[in-house]
Amino acid sequence: MIFTLSSILGFLLPTFLGGNQLVAALAVKNEQLHPGAPPVVMSSRNVNDNPTSLLCGLFTTANKDSVKDLLNDLSGRSSSCDTPAKTCRRHACKNKSGVFVCNDTNQQISLNCKTTVAYYAQNSLDLCCTGGDTAVSGQQFSDGNFNVIVAAADCSTGEDTYRPSKGPSSDPWGPNGECVGP
Numbered sequence: 001m002i003f004t005l006s007s008i009l010g011f012l013l014p015t016f017l018g019g020n021q022l023v024a025a026l027a028v029k030n031e032q033l034h035p036g037a038p039p040v041v042m043s044s045r046n047v048n049d050n051p052t053s054l055l056c057g058l059f060t061t062a063n064k065d066s067v068k069d070l071l072n073d074l075s076g077r078s079s080s081c082d083t084p085a086k087t088c089r090r091h092a093c094k095n096k097s098g099v100f101v102c103n104d105t106n107q108q109i110s111l112n113c114k115t116t117v118a119y120y121a122q123n124s125l126d127l128c129c130t131g132g133d134t135a136v137s138g139q140q141f142s143d144g145n146f147n148v149i150v151a152a153a154d155c156s157t158g159e160d161t162y163r164p165s166k167g168p169s170s171d172p173w174g175p176n177g178e179c180v181g182p
């Protein structure tokens with residue numbers, strides 16, 4: 001078999017660039033979390049899902065230990081995480097901590113709970129509020145016009161009734177405490 005330059009480049013370039021809009025830190029993290037996996041974990045059926053910006057500490061916080069459990073929960077699901085148009089839906093909840101998907105599009109989006117929702121939420125857990133051991137909130141955006149939020153949650157309310165936000169100035173962080181650090 002003959003490997004021409006163009007066939008080699010044709011293989012390598014998509015491997016390196018492959019629709020990949022990951023910032024460098026996310027690419028490194030992706031390799032740590034999914035050794036040997038392609039740089040972009042494509043998982044959803046009907047939307048782009050390359051992670052873009054990550055914002056930390058915008059919302060009342062979740063508890064880090066609880067978020068680890070929520071990520072395990074999401075990672076074990078075989079059903080997809082569906083979120084209606086123009087809605088934020090809480091897909092996992094425990095101990096006043098939640099993982100939400102917010103959908104900016106005009107149609108329902110169906111995301112793989114494990115490879116997209118849990119993966120995105122893991123970025124907040126790993127890279128946000130790193131100066132403290134207990135509290136975290138973060139929002140990972142996607143080029144598919146959705147974002148995944150880790151924040152405080154009231155598990156007794158409906159999945160679509162609450163949009164994550166910052167608390168009042170008297171209690172900005174909520175029941176799980178302050179987001180410390182970047």
Ligand SMILES: *[C@@H]1O[C@H](CO)[C@@H](O)[C@H](O)[C@H]1NC(C)=O
Binds near residue numbers: 085087088102103105
């Ligand atoms: C999708 O729905 C929300 C709620 O209406 C809307 O404000 C936003 O523009 C869209 N995305 C998010 C973040 O919810």
Ligand SMILES: *[C@@H]1O[C@H](CO)[C@@H](O)[C@H](O)[C@H]1NC(C)=O
Binds near residue numbers: 062063065066175177
């Ligand atoms: C539940 O949340 C509280 C307050 O954030 C925290 O102290 C506790 O460790 C959490 N429990 C579990 C089981 O995650």
